[in-house]
Every structure is written in C-alpha cells, then in structure tokens.
Amino acid sequence: MKQTLTIALVGAFIVSITLFAGPNVIAQSNDAAVVGNYAKVKEGYQNTLSEYRSSRSDFLSARNKYQKKSSAVSSEQLLEQAKKYIQKTIMTMSKYLEAMKVRVESMNAGIDEEKRNAIIAEINSDIAWLQEKLGQIERVTENSALVSISDSIREKWTPIRIKAKKYVGVLLSARTHQTISKLEQAKTKIEEYIVLLEEDDQEVGNIENILEELNEKLKVTKTQVTNAEKVFNRISSPDNMQSLFKQGKDFLTSANRYIRESWQVFKSSVSELNKRRMNNKNSMDVEASSLE
Amino acid sequence: MKNLSNVIIIIIGISVVAGAIWFFQQGDTKIVNIPVNTSENNINVHININSSIVNVNSNTNEGIPIDISDLETIEVETDISDLSTIEADLELPEFDFDVSF
Numbered sequence: 001m002k003q004t005l006t007i008a009l010v011g012a013f014i015v016s017i018t019l020f021a022g023p024n025v026i027a028q029s030n031d032a033a034v035v036g037n038y039a040k041v042k043e044g045y046q047n048t049l050s051e052y053r054s055s056r057s058d059f060l061s062a063r064n065k066y067q068k069k070s071s072a073v074s075s076e077q078l079l080e081q082a083k084k085y086i087q088k089t090i091m092t093m094s095k096y097l098e099a100m101k102v103r104v105e106s107m108n109a110g111i112d113e114e115k116r117n118a119i120i121a122e123i124n125s126d127i128a129w130l131q132e133k134l135g136q137i138e139r140v141t142e143n144s145a146l147v148s149i150s151d152s153i154r155e156k157w158t159p160i161r162i163k164a165k166k167y168v169g170v171l172l173s174a175r176t177h178q179t180i181s182k183l184e185q186a187k188t189k190i191e192e193y194i195v196l197l198e199e200d201d202q203e204v205g206n207i208e209n210i211l212e213e214l215n216e217k218l219k220v221t222k223t224q225v226t227n228a229e230k231v232f233n234r235i236s237s238p239d240n241m242q243s244l245f246k247q248g249k250d251f252l253t254s255a256n257r258y259i260r261e262s263w264q265v266f267k268s269s270v271s272e273l274n275k276r277r278m279n280n281k282n283s284m285d286v287e288a289s290s291l292e
Numbered sequence: 293m294k295n296l297s298n299v300i301i302i303i304i305g306i307s308v309v310a311g312a313i314w315f316f317q318q319g320d321t322k323i324v325n326i327p328v329n330t331s332e333n334n335i336n337v338h339i340n341i342n343s344s345i346v347n348v349n350s351n352t353n354e355g356i357p358i359d360i361s362d363l364e365t366i367e368v369e370t371d372i373s374d375l376s377t378i379e380a381d382l383e384l385p386e387f388d389f390d391v392s393f
Contacts, residue, residue, distance in 0.1 A: 042381060049385055056388060063393050075393075082391040089387050100382055147392050154389040161384055168382050172375050179371040186366050193358060256372045263368045270363045277355025 034106045041102045045095035052088040059085040079146065083137050086150050090130045090137075093157065097123050097130075100164060103171055109181065110174030119167055126160055158238060165241050169232025169248050176225050176255050180218060183262055187214055190269050200278050210269040217262040224255035 059081045066073040101123045104116055111119075133153060140146045190211060194204045228251035235244045 052385075052387075059391070066393055078393055082393065086389075086391055089389070092385060093387070096382075096385060103378065103382065143391070143393055150389045150391045154387075157387065157389075164382070164384055168379060171378050171382070175371065175375055175378060179368055182366065182371070183368070186363055189363065193360075252375065256375070259368050259372065263366075266363075266366070270360055273358050273360050273363070276358055278358065279355045 038099075038102045038106060041095070041099050045092070045099045048088070048092045048095045052085075052092040055081075055085045055088040075143070079140075079143055082143065082146055083140060086146065086153070087134055087137055090134055090153065093153075093160070094127050094130050096164075097127050097160070100167055101127075104167065107171060107174045110177035111170060115170070119170070122163065123167075126156070126163075129156060162235060162237065162241055165245050166232055166235045169228070169235065169245060172249070172252055173225055173229045173232065176221075176228075176252055176259070179259055180221055180225070183214075183218060183259070183266060186266060187211060187218070190266075190273065193273055196278070197276060202276065202279075207269055207272050210265060210272060214262055214265045214269065217258050217265060221255050221258040221262060224251045224258060227251040228255065 059078075062073045062078050062081045066075070066078045101120055104111070104119050104123070107116070130153070133149060136149055137146065140149065190207070194207055194211070197204050197207070228248040231244050231248040231251060235241050
C-alpha cells in the first residue's frame with residue numbers, strides 16, 4: 001500500500017510538472033530557436049561580407065600586378081582570383097537575402113501572412129537565381145565569359161536592392177505595429193479594470209479620460225505608420241529608393257514620438273490604478289471571470 | 293484484486309492533481325504573448341491576465357489593492373531602439389562587379 005502511494009505521488013508530481021512547465025518550456029525553446037537562428041545567419045552574412053572584401057582586395061592587387069606586366073601573376077591565375085571574387089560577391093548577396101528572409105519569417109505579427117509569404121517566395125527565388133550563377137562561374141574559362149556573368153549579376157542586383165529597401169521598410173513598419181499592439185492590449189486590460197472598478201461603485205471618470213487620450217494618441221500613431229507603409233510601397237527605382245525610404249522613416253520617427261507620448265499616458269493610467277483599492281466583495285468575486 | 297485497487301488509487305491520485313492543475317490554469321494563466329522583437333535583443337512581453345487583484349493587505353478597511361505589476365513592466369524604448377538594429381543589420385552592401393582585365 002505504501003509503495004502504491006509512493007508511485008501515485010511520483011506520478012502526480014510528474015504530471016503536474018509536465019502540465020505547468022511544458023507549454024512555457026516549448027514557447028521559450030521556440031523563441032530561443034528564432035533568436036539563435038537569426039544570430040547564426042547574421043554572423044554568417046557578416047563573415048561572408050568580410051571574405052568578399054578580402055577577395056576583392058586580393059583581386060584588385062593581382063589585377064594591378066598583371067596590368068603592370070608583372071610576371072608574378074599570369075592570366076590564368078588572375079581569372080581564378082576574379083572567379084573567386086565574383087563567387088564571394090554572390091555568396092554575400094545570398095547571405096544578405098537569407099538574413100532578410102529570417103527577419104521577415106520571424107516577424108510573425110505586424111505583417112499580413114499573404115504579404116510575408118510573397119516576400120519570402122521572392123527572396124527564395126532571388127537566392128535560387130544567384131546560386132545558379134555560382135555553378136556557371138565554376139565552368140568559366142575566359143575572362144569575357146566571366147565579365148558577361150558579372151554584368152548579369154549586376155543587373156539582377158539592382159531590382160534586389162530596390163526590393164530589399166522596401167522590405168526593410170515593411171519590417172520597420174511591422175515592428176512599430178507590434179509596439180502599438182502591445183500598448184493596445186495593455187489598454188484593453190485597463191478597460192477591464194475600469195469595469196471592475198465600476199462594479200465596485202467607484203468613480204472612473206479620470207481613468208476613462210486618460211484612456212481616451214491614449215486612444216487618440218494610438219490613433220495618430222497608427223496613421224503615421226500607415227503613411228510610412230504607403231511611402232515604402234512607392235519605392236520603385238534606384239532614383240527614388242533613398243528619398244522615399246527616408247520619407248517613410250520620417251513618418252516612423254513621428255510614430256515613435258507618439259508611441260512615447262502614448263506610453264506616458266498609459267503610465268498615468270497605471271498610476272491611477274495603483275491608487276485604487278477594491279472594497280466591494282461582490283466585485284472581487286466576479287473579477288476572476290471578468291478578466292479571464 | 294489488490295492490484296486493481298492499487299491501479300484505481302494511482303488513477304484517482306493523478307486525476308485529482310491533473311484536475312486541480314487544470315482548474316487553476318483556467319483562471320490563472322491567460323497569457324498573451326506578444327513577440328515584439330526577433331533580434332538578438334529578443335523581448336517577449338507577457339501580459340499576464342491573472343491574479344489581477346491580489347490580497348496583500350489583510351486589513352479589509354483599506355480595501356484590496358489592484359495588482360498592476362504586469363502593466364508596470366511594459367516599456368517601449370527597447371521596441372523603438374530595435375528599429376535601428378533592424379536597419380543597421382540589413383543595410384545594403386555595396387558591390388563592385390568589375391572583373392575585366
């Protein structure tokens with residue numbers, strides 16, 4: 001009987017630990033995986049960028065020697081240096097796009113799913129195109145062929161740059177939306193507290209006024225983000241890329257100013273709640289169900 | 293027969309604990325997890341809508357304070373600074389495509 005009870009208690013303990021800790025452990029693991037994955041991709045990109053710069057320096061140095069008719073560098077050796085250099089260029093582009101993709105993938109709120117999938121599909125398509133060029137470069141035996149491939153990569157990079165600038169705008173807007181969403185959820189919770197206070201026969205006019213102000217500020221914030229998104233969407237060429245990106249960022253800077261103001265207002269409502277005490281037992285009885 | 297009773301005791305024991313946990317979780321853990329940051333400075337803000345009113349004062353004459361500790365931890369500066377991180381991380385690299393010689 002004693003043994004049975006021990007088994008029962010151990011079983012109950014295991015079940016309770018699993019139920020309590022399980023969901024949190026999974027959620028934390030997922031978050032850590034996302035952060036770890038991005039850190040890895042980012043490091044990979046930065047390393048490749050460093051290698052690209054190094055290979056460019058090697059190629060330029062070798063070309064300089066070759067053009068001075070130095071016997072130290074043959075045309076075959078220089079071609080190999082050039083191939084290595086262009087391959088590093090492609091790899092850096094691919095790593096950059098991968099870093100962008102991971103950013104977009106992990107922005108699971110703030111970007112419409114359809115839009116996110118479309119961006120990811122475009123990035124994947126660009127990465128595949130670049131990877132195909134790597135194989136072509138490997139088979140090159142003449143400089144003219146390598147120059148031709150290099151020109152095609154340059155042409156491809158132009159629209160990629162434009163899209164990348166737009167995607168960064170999308171990410172910045174999405175991130176700002178997340179902050180707004182965070183404040184809105186906090187606001188909802190305060191509204192729930194107001195209901196409880198009303199049920200407790202307390203005056204709530206002051207907190208309601210503060211919430212009204214918070215609503216107004218969040219509304220203006222959203223307008224600024226929407227304006228930013230519209231401007232980012234207009235990015236369409238190398239000529240307007242920088243100026244429109246700057247305009248979009250200006251809207252986001254304005255949005256962030258309103259976010260800070262919203263947060264100040266939000267803190268006022270929290271301070272107001274902090275002063276309150278619940279007196280009515282009936283209100284306390286319903287609080288659990290109200291806030292669920 | 294004895295084995296059967298042992299099994300029943302185990303099942304009842306586990307069921308009681310599981311039921312108690314389930315009951316408390318229903319009222320206790322409505323966690324709204326907002327993944328606000330996916331960079332290396334990842335932040336997850338948990339707005340924990342639970343135990344909203346906690347009796348920390350046994351003196352009923354003064355009423356029961358509202359537990360707003362979860363609201364007090366909400367901040368926006370990290371979110372805002374994350375924008376600079378995103379932009380810096382994804383700054384477009386410059387390439388030179390001239391491989392002619």
